[in-house]
Amino acid sequence: MKTKDHCAYQEKREVKTALTSTPAKDRRKQIARAAYCAIAEKGFEGLRMREIAARAGLDHSTLHYYFEGKEALIAGVMTYMVKELSLGRDAAIPSRALSPRETLAAHFEALLHQAREHPEMFVVLAEIHSRSARDPGIRSVMSRNERTWKKFILEILRAGIRCGDFVPTLDADVAAEAIVALIRGLNFGPPGSIAKAERALRLLMRWLEGAREK
Numbered sequence: 001m002k003t004k005d006h007c008a009y010q011e012k013r014e015v016k017t018a019l020t021s022t023p024a025k026d027r028r029k030q031i032a033r034a035a036y037c038a039i040a041e042k043g044f045e046g047l048r049m050r051e052i053a054a055r056a057g058l059d060h061s062t063l064h065y066y067f068e069g070k071e072a073l074i075a076g077v078m079t080y081m082v083k084e085l086s087l088g089r090d091a092a093i094p095s096r097a098l099s100p101r102e103t104l105a106a107h108f109e110a111l112l113h114q115a116r117e118h119p120e121m122f123v124v125l126a127e128i129h130s131r132s133a134r135d136p137g138i139r140s141v142m143s144r145n146e147r148t149w150k151k152f153i154l155e156i157l158r159a160g161i162r163c164g165d166f167v168p169t170l171d172a173d174v175a176a177e178a179i180v181a182l183i184r185g186l187n188f189g190p191p192g193s194i195a196k197a198e199r200a201l202r203l204l205m206r207w208l209e210g211a212r213e214k
Contacts, residue, residue: 007037007120028066029084030056032076039077040120044127049073071137074128078145081121100160101209104153108201115188115197122188129184150176157208167210175208 034055038047047070053060067073098106114121132139154176160166182204186197 007040024066027056027058028076029080031058031063031066031073032080033084035073036077036080036124037120039124039127044131047073071141074138075141075144077124077128078141081124082145099165100156100163101165101205104156104160104208105205107153107156108205111183112194112198112201115194119188125184146180150180153179160208166208170208170210179204 031052034052035047038052038055049063049070050060052073053063056063067076128138129142132142154172157166157170157172157175161168161170161172182200186193186200188194188197
């Protein structure tokens with residue numbers, strides 16, 4: 001299984017690194033990565049602090065020095081996905097070199113790329129999102145990340161409306177909510193799902209450009 005093999009490889013490297021002198025920032029990343037892999041393999045119910053410490057090559061008693069509890073750990077997992085796995089970003093293309101339409105298209109393509117390269121990421125996101133419905137602390141973490149994501153998309157849409165990339169009658173706030181909801185609801189797991197997601201995002205782009213009015 002790609003997810004398990006990928007996580008196992010990373011964890012072996014991280015345990016080896018943890019046995020040497022490691023800055024606190026890198027230790028936090030190792031722990032977040034271990035939690036990410038645990039959720040991908042076992043679901044949120046399999047998230048046990050003692051096991052996370054073992055995966056990261058740390059003593060359980062020191063884990064709370066880096067993360068006070070599960071809420072802080074989930075925030076660390078979300079940060080890991082955004083920064084280390086470039087969730088929803090294409091680091092190879094500077095945003096300033098792209099038009100609003102191209103920036104949004106690159107954002108969509110980056111998500112599809114991640115679905116191909118790191119399918120476990122969307123398993124983790126689904127698990128955290130499902131848990132957030134019952135856990136106010138986790139819901140707060142998800143809400144903060146979604147606000148940041150929506151703001152990013154909203155800025156692209158508003159710039160696109162101003163320059164003519166997107167239809168002038170578009171309600172940017174409603175469109176940003178719709179984009180977040182659509183992507184969050186896409187299922188990247190089953191065979192053929194990425195192709196379906198790609199078609200859905202292509203249709204979404206046509207809607208933003210005003211294809212429905214032609």
